[in-house]
Amino acid sequence: MSTHTSESPGAVAEEHRPATRTGRIADYVDQRVGGTSIVREFGRKIFPDHWTFMFGELALYSFLILILSGTFLTFWFDPSMSSTTYDGSYAPLQGVEMSVAYATALDLSFDVRGGLFMRQLHHWAALLFVAAMAIHMLRVFFTGAFRKPRELNWVVGCSLLILGMGAGFTGYSLPDEVLSGNGLRIIDGMIKALPVVGSYISFFLFGGEFPGNEVIPRLYALHIMVIPALILVLIAIHLFMVVIHKHTQYPGPGRTETNVVGYPVGPVYAAKAGGFFFIVFGILAGISGTFQINALWNYGPYDPSPVQAGAQPDWYIGPFEGVLRLMPGYLGDFSLEWLLPMPWGANNLALPVLIPMIPVAVMFLGLFIWPWVEAWITGDKREHHVLDRPRNVPTRTAVGSAVATFYCIMWGMGANDLIATHFQLSLNDITYWSRVLIFVGPVIAYIVTKRVCLALQRKDREIVLHGNEAGVIEVLPHGEFREKHSRLNDYELYTLVAFESPEPSGPVPNAKGKVTRTEKMRASLNRWFFEDRVAPVSREEYLEALSHDHHEPHDAGIEASASQGQVGARHH
Amino acid sequence: MGEHGHGDPNEPGAVIRAGEGDPGRYAIADPGLPPHRPRLADEDPQVAKRSERQVFVLFLLSIIGTITVFVAYFAIELTEDLQMLRLQNTLLGVGVALSMLGIGLGVVHWAKTLMPDHELVEARKPLRKESERQEAEKIVGDVLEESGIKRRPLIRNTLIGAVLLAPLPGIVMFRDLDQSDDFGVERMRHSLWDEGVRLVRDPTGTPIRAADMTVGSSMHVVPENLRDVPGHGDRLTEKAKAVVLLMRMNPDDIETVSEGREDWTYDGIIACSKVCTHVGCPVALYERHTHHLLCPCHQSTFDAANEFKVIFGPAGRPLPQLPISVDDEGYLVAQSDFTEPVGPTYWERGEK
Numbered sequence: 001m002s003t004h005t006s007e008s009p010g011a012v013a014e015e016h017r018p019a020t021r022t023g024r025i026a027d028y029v030d031q032r033v034g035g036t037s038i039v040r041e042f043g044r045k046i047f048p049d050h051w052t053f054m055f056g057e058l059a060l061y062s063f064l065i066l067i068l069s070g071t072f073l074t075f076w077f078d079p080s081m082s083s084t085t086y087d088g089s090y091a092p093l094q095g096v097e098m099s100v101a102y103a104t105a106l107d108l109s110f111d112v113r114g115g116l117f118m119r120q121l122h123h124w125a126a127l128l129f130v131a132a133m134a135i136h137m138l139r140v141f142f143t144g145a146f147r148k149p150r151e152l153n154w155v156v157g158c159s160l161l162i163l164g165m166g167a168g169f170t171g172y173s174l175p176d177e178v179l180s181g182n183g184l185r186i187i188d189g190m191i192k193a194l195p196v197v198g199s200y201i202s203f204f205l206f207g208g209e210f211p212g213n214e215v216i217p218r219l220y221a222l223h224i225m226v227i228p229a230l231i232l233v234l235i236a237i238h239l240f241m242v243v244i245h246k247h248t249q250y251p252g253p254g255r256t257e258t259n260v261v262g263y264p265v266g267p268v269y270a271a272k273a274g275g276f277f278f279i280v281f282g283i284l285a286g287i288s289g290t291f292q293i294n295a296l297w298n299y300g301p302y303d304p305s306p307v308q309a310g311a312q313p314d315w316y317i318g319p320f321e322g323v324l325r326l327m328p329g330y331l332g333d334f335s336l337e338w339l340l341p342m343p344w345g346a347n348n349l350a351l352p353v354l355i356p357m358i359p360v361a362v363m364f365l366g367l368f369i370w371p372w373v374e375a376w377i378t379g380d381k382r383e384h385h386v387l388d389r390p391r392n393v394p395t396r397t398a399v400g401s402a403v404a405t406f407y408c409i410m411w412g413m414g415a416n417d418l419i420a421t422h423f424q425l426s427l428n429d430i431t432y433w434s435r436v437l438i439f440v441g442p443v444i445a446y447i448v449t450k451r452v453c454l455a456l457q458r459k460d461r462e463i464v465l466h467g468n469e470a471g472v473i474e475v476l477p478h479g480e481f482r483e484k485h486s487r488l489n490d491y492e493l494y495t496l497v498a499f500e501s502p503e504p505s506g507p508v509p510n511a512k513g514k515v516t517r518t519e520k521m522r523a524s525l526n527r528w529f530f531e532d533r534v535a536p537v538s539r540e541e542y543l544e545a546l547s548h549d550h551h552e553p554h555d556a557g558i559e560a561s562a563s564q565g566q567v568g569a570r571h572h
Numbered sequence: 573m574g575e576h577g578h579g580d581p582n583e584p585g586a587v588i589r590a591g592e593g594d595p596g597r598y599a600i601a602d603p604g605l606p607p608h609r610p611r612l613a614d615e616d617p618q619v620a621k622r623s624e625r626q627v628f629v630l631f632l633l634s635i636i637g638t639i640t641v642f643v644a645y646f647a648i649e650l651t652e653d654l655q656m657l658r659l660q661n662t663l664l665g666v667g668v669a670l671s672m673l674g675i676g677l678g679v680v681h682w683a684k685t686l687m688p689d690h691e692l693v694e695a696r697k698p699l700r701k702e703s704e705r706q707e708a709e710k711i712v713g714d715v716l717e718e719s720g721i722k723r724r725p726l727i728r729n730t731l732i733g734a735v736l737l738a739p740l741p742g743i744v745m746f747r748d749l750d751q752s753d754d755f756g757v758e759r760m761r762h763s764l765w766d767e768g769v770r771l772v773r774d775p776t777g778t779p780i781r782a783a784d785m786t787v788g789s790s791m792h793v794v795p796e797n798l799r800d801v802p803g804h805g806d807r808l809t810e811k812a813k814a815v816v817l818l819m820r821m822n823p824d825d826i827e828t829v830s831e832g833r834e835d836w837t838y839d840g841i842i843a844c845s846k847v848c849t850h851v852g853c854p855v856a857l858y859e860r861h862t863h864h865l866l867c868p869c870h871q872s873t874f875d876a877a878n879e880f881k882v883i884f885g886p887a888g889r890p891l892p893q894l895p896i897s898v899d900d901e902g903y904l905v906a907q908s909d910f911t912e913p914v915g916p917t918y919w920e921r922g923e924k
Contacts, residue, residue: 046694083804089652097804110657113645117664149699182853185812186869189851189916199757199918204749209759210812210852213805214749246696254605260694261605271683278676282669289665304812305774305792305846307854309868325870329850329888337888339922346922352888353851353917385696417871427871428884464599490603497599542599 047269048249048262052139057273059132059160060235061280062125066167069122070224076112078104079174079220081213090297098176098301101216105175106297120288126171127293128284130164130316137161141370141400143387145248147380151371153241156234158368163231165316170223172314176216179294179311181302185210186321193353211302251386251498253491260385310417322413323356326434360410363403377525379505391460392499394453395529398446405445409438450532457534460496463488464537465545497537504530605691613685623685627678634674640667757920761913763795763813765894770796771818771843771904779903780818785841788860790819792846795906813914815846816894817865818904819858819876828878836895841904843894844880845914848872850887852916865891889917 018024030036047053080100086093088103089110108115137157140146146154169187173180188210192198207214249255249262263269299308313321329336329352336351366373374396375381390397412419413434420427467485474482488496507515507523613620644663648656721728752759770779771793779796793816801807823840836842844865848855853869863876864883872885880891892914895907913921 044692046692049691081805089650090654091652099804111650113650113660114664116657116661117668120661120665182869185853186851189848189853192916192918193851195919197919199760199920202918203752203755204746207750208752208755209809211805211808213803218749244699246694253603254693256602258696260696261691263689264692268683268687268689271679271687275676275679275683278672279680280676282671282673282676285665285672286669287665289662289667289669302808304808305794305815305854307856307868309857311868321870324851324886327886329872329882329886335882335888337917342923344923347919348917348921349919350888350917352886417868431871431885490600491606493600494598494603498602537599539597539599 043266044264045243046246046260046262046264048247048255048260049269049272050250052143053247054276055132055136055139057276058280059129059136061277062129062132062284063231063235064277065125065281065284066122066129067228069118069125070228072118073108073115073122074224076104076108076115077101077174079217081176081216093297093300096301099216101174101176102296102301105177109297117285117288120291120293121284122171123293124287124291125284126168127315128280130161130168133157133161133164134316137367138400138404142390142397143248143250144384144393144396145387146371147384148371148375149245149383150241150248151375153238153245154371155368156238156241158364160231160234160238162364163227163234167223167227167231168314168316170219170227172317173219174216174223175294175296176302177296177299178302178306179296179299179308181211181304182307182311183313183317184215185304186324190324190353190357193350195347195349195354211304246385248385248387251389251495253494255386257383257385310421312415312418315411318412318414319407319410320360320414322410322416322434323360323438324353325416326410326413326431326438327352327356328435359406363407366403374529376522377529378502379508379522379526380502389499391453391456392501394450394457394532397453398450401449402442402446406438406442409434409441454532454534457501461534461537464493464496465541497542499536501533501535502530503533605693608690611685611689620686623681627682627686630674630678630681632674634671634678637667637670637672637674640670643667757918757923760813760915760918760921763909763914764797764801764810765795765814765816765906765909767906767908768899769906770899771816771896771906772796772798774815781902782839782841782898782904783902785818785820787820787822787840790817790858790860792816792856793818793843812847815854816843817846817855817858818843818896819860819863821860821863821876825863825877828881830879833879833893833895835897836893836907838897838904841896842876843896843906844874844876844891845894845910847891847915848887849882849889849891850885850916855891 016027018027026035078100082100083097084100084103086096086098086103086106088094088107090106093106105119108119110116140154140157169183173184188202188206191202191205194201202210205215205218206212207218246260247262249260255261263272300306312318336355338349338351339346340349388396413431416430416434417427419425420430467487470484470486472484474484476482504527505523507519509515510519613623641664644660644667648660648663650657650660716722772779772795774792774794777796777799780791780793785791794811795814798807798811798814801810818841820839820841823837826837826840826842829837846854846856848867848869850867850870850872853867855865855867855872855874857866857868858864858876859866865874865876865880866872867874867885867887870886872887873883874880874887874891875883879893882888882890892910892912894910896904897907899905
């Protein structure tokens with residue numbers, strides 16, 4: 001910019017005379033929308049780069065593809081439940097009475113060019129959308145990115161996951177064929193099981209008794225307007241908060257709590273992220289062109305009587321389906337369906353349907369509040385912008401893996417019939433075992449994960465203190481064999497030593513000098529969280545290791561000690 | 573190795589309690605960012621030129637992909653032959669994939685090989701400064717003061733009351749989501765079955781004589797009056813309650829008959845609701861040798877020989893049995909409606 005004497009904005013604008021046509025257009029826009037400040041803020045904004053940061057982008061891009069492909073579908077799909085006789089191109093269904101919704105879904109598949117491709121693109125993108133969100137969430141959890149100041153953004157993310165599943169389920173139900181109709185039937189059964197309000201929620205959803213004449217248009221309004229609008233708003237908040245907080249970064253040399261190390265938006269990050277959108281689109285398009293999904297012409301119009309064996313929901317509904325399947329209805333001869341005596345007769349408590357909802361509800365509630373639970377247990381109220389390596393927080397990592405295992409067992413049980421037919425196992429045995437596994441599996445996962453984390457930490461210590469085994473065996477002049485170790489450079493070392501491993505801290509008295517019961521509980525949880533710990537290598541340990549620069553074998557005897565002295569002498 | 577400790581809590585180590593961290597206390601000082609290692613293309617103009625050519629080829633592939641989409645869209649005629657649809661779908665997919673991947677991979681390759689790969693460092697600013705916080709606090713205080721909301725509790729409280737009440741009509745107005753004349757839970761107790769209603773095949777609607785059914789056979793049936801229900805949706809709604817599974821077994825194989833149900837079967841022909849008592853899927857599979865019925869959704873298994881009691885799976889109640897007999901012309905008919913509500917359990921099911 002040229003020098004200017006006046007502070008008035010008008011004077012500055014007048015002084016700048018763009019030389020090129022592009023410059024004049026840019027200047028025109030800038031003077032009207034304030035582009036200068038946007039470019040200054042974002043043009044060279046730094047984003048840390050790591051492959052695990054890609055999953056959030058993946059979710060965002062699959063959502064954009066969902067909007068693009070979904071908009072295309074709305075121009076042909078008519079969500080009406082009124083009756084029609086199919087006369088489209090698909091011969092086996094010609095002359096069959098069906099709802100307009102199913103007929104237009106068939107038309108989209110057979111008579112609109114590119115319609116089948118768009119339908120498949122939409123469905124595959126939906127599967128990827130929820131999967132990307134779930135993996136993004138795991139990344140955020142296991143690296144501790146949800147800690148202060150990002151707790152609220154974690155909650156926004158959890159809400160997005162639930163909305164994503166809601167969007168998926170409402171969309172799955174729209175074509176009104178046998179498969180989606182049975183999905184709705186299951187939802188109806190679950191709603192009806194809710195005490196007091198269940199029957200009426202079902203009536204209001206279906207406009208009467210199941211399936212009624214109303215539900216598809218209602219789900220359609222939710223699917224194409226309400227839920228996507230909520231998702232868009234939450235995505236905007238999510239990204240806005242990322243800008244406010246700046247992105248987290250993995251620990252490493254030069255990366256601190258007060259800086260951000262990475263690539264500038266322009267040009268590298270914009271090119272990589274923008275290019276990635278096209279890559280995601282390309283891969284989804286390739287899958288949609290070559291792999292069939294939801295061949296809804298095979299199912300026929302919805303009818304309450306038929307059902308396919310081996311029917312599966314979309315993957316993200318699997319856990320909810322699976323937990324219903326593994327729940328027993330009877331314990332011995334004792335039915336879990338209870339009749340509660342009431343003054344007006346008796347009310348039914350459908351525990352076989354209600355009990356499975358409890359762990360699912362607890363799991364999601366736990367997801368939402370975990371940032372506060374962990375901060376309360378650890379007493380750590382500081383801001384964190386440098387991520388944890390999962391091994392360095394063994395208890396959190398173990399809890400996460402226990403919950404993931406719980407989820408995966410429910411998910412696997414959603415396909416217990418297919419596991420039985422594909423692996424020639426007894427369906428009943430699989431279900432019996434899953435009832436044990438749902439309790440035992442998470443415990444095993446917890447223990448194994450924690451031990452693996454601690455072992456990895458010890459390995460890190462060993463590498464810091466002893467270096468890596470070089471794979472070279474040396475013979476010393478006096479005949480001793482030993483393996484060479486190569487030391488890490490400082491950059492590699494720093495990543496392995498720069499972390500905290502707090503010791504458990506006892507209960508802290510409150511202002512009145514009293515240790516409350518809550519505080520005692522917090523202290524015991526704190527002990528549970530921190531008691532198994534591997535301390536990072538201290539400066540003293542490291543210097544001592546350097547002064548030995550030891551090459552002695554692990555089970556060093558007297559001779560080894562002697563040789564160690566020699567080696568030290570030679571090196572000094 | 574003993575002299576270095578294994579990181580046991582009792583061994584010396586860098587002990588930092590959460591909240592007391594001091595980043596200067598790590599074993600080595602932060603060495604700063606590693607030196608930048610130039611890529612081949614940074615140093616060798618020929619390698620850079622090669623990267624440029626690779627990006628060019630990728631963009632060219634994208635253009636070819638887009639042309640493929642046009643060809644697939646216009647050149648392939650959709651006929652009754654589904655092979656053409658399959659071909660078009662594949663070509664559209666591959667075309668769009670090429671067109672998008674060409675751009676995406678090209679741009680990313682460009683960024684990774686030809687754009688600078690120096691990592692830059694930016695300082696994080698604190699989310700708020702204390703001086704600014706005080707300023708904001710004062711603004712909020714002034715705003716509240718000027719609004720007078722604290723000084724005038726009468727209008728403040730009526731405002732709160734009004735705002736809390738105002739959305740209620742928005743909820744109440746959803747009442748007409750269900751406009752049926754027979755609104756309420758009572759309708760769930762009734763189906764189209766009634767005394768003398770014939771059992772007919774679905775979808776042909778032909779009535780069934782006892783002799784039509786061999787021992788071991790099964791069929792799913794609907795009430796004859798279902799066809800009189802006007803409207804596709806209403807018919808499905810009635811059908812969702814009235815579908816029945818009819819099977820014939822050797823009369824001696826029926827093991828349990830409780831009091832009052834002695835005449836509910838006809839010569840080994842037995843009928844039950846096809847709607848699962850768990851969450852309402854059709855109980856579609858009948859295994860003739862074991863007399864077991866299986867719901868394919870959640871695998872609840874019912875024993876037809878023992879009044880459809882649950883022998884496996886999540887259902888908590890037997891399937892309701894439909895009392896049947898034969899009419900004057902020898903066709904199978906219902907003796908009455910189901911004696912209990914069919915389908916999944918709901919809260920008011922046991923009332924009365």
